[in-house]
Amino acid sequence: MQMEQKNSRYARTAVSRRADTAGAYRDFEATELYCPRCKRAVPVRKRLLLVLPEGDKYEYLCSLCSATVGTKIDRQKNNDSLIV
Numbered sequence: 874m875q876m877e878q879k880n881s882r883y884a885r886t887a888v889s890r891r892a893d894t895a896g897a898y899r900d901f902e903a904t905e906l907y908c909p910r911c912k913r914a915v916p917v918r919k920r921l922l923l924v925l926p927e928g929d930k931y932e933y934l935c936s937l938c939s940a941t942v943g944t945k946i947d948r949q950k951n952n953d954s955l956i957v
């Protein structure tokens with residue numbers, strides 16, 4: 874009688890890699906703002922609305938429902954306050 878004990882089963886640990894944002898950070902200026910229509914924080918699109926003498930006025934649109942969720946004046950030239 875030969876008793877063979879084959880223990881050829883070795884436990885495999887399932888390596889589940891996270892396929893989400895692991896180190897892949899995209900350059901994405903848009904912040905998330907609260908949209909009252911979606912009732913959640915949503916990614917927004919930036920859109921030039923007006924060009925004012927004090928700066929460019931941008932509008933933030935919800936990328937899901939295109940509602941206006943905020944505005945911002947982007948001042949590019951702010952050399953007006955020179956303290957000598």
Ligand SMILES: [Zn+2]
Nearest residue numbers: 908911935938
């Ligand atoms: Zn929305």
